[in-house]
Amino acid sequence: KSATELLHDMHLDKFLELASLSGINYTLGTDNITLFIPTDKAFRELSPRYLAALIKQPLKMEQLAKYHIVKGRIADGELVGDTALDTLSDLAVKIKVKVTRQGVTVDKATIEEHPRECKNAMVHKVDKVMVPPENSLLDHIMDDPDLSLLPHGSYTVLAPTNRALSQVDQKQLQQILSDKRRLKKFVERHLLNRMVLKCSIPERGVYTTRSMQKDETDFAFDDRKTALRQHPLTNR
16 A cells, blocks of 8 residues: 555545645655654644644645654654654754653654554554744744844855754754853854855865854865865864
């Protein structure tokens, strides 16, 4: 059976309906994945406003769907407590697994029954919709007036991609986000006090400047792409 057929058999019709309306049924055909699919009741418990947004905004529904999909087939016996799973979402945040006497939870959603398997996926039924975080790291910074660093002037922001942030230890990342002093230093390491354009980088040389944290930052070309190196003054 396909994943779509199996979800029908498991009466997970609301997820299929939203996936169809958003045109993302193809996601369910990804090979070798694990799906954590909310029940129809779980979708009814969402706010009407959020549910309407999922219908009207295909990208929002795609992000939500991918947040419920993990690479590899994971049976219930393979879900280990205090671990984190990478999803198909491009978000940096992972979904956390907890095992208690009451059962197994993923991102606060409880797995309701033993999983079922189809030709390309393992499917777990969960009792809550796992809503992906809305704010990016930059949103978090810009929303906090105590972290304002850019009142005037020209700057270059060395913005890490979601994929890059996903490589950071998530516990360490959360510690940075919860500590304004550390977060300010993190931001300053990714800010330059001038605009750096690609055309200003010599083809066979190195353009060197400093971040707001005073780290020496080198720009150079590597296989026709711009490479970046930072040399911290200290191990902060």
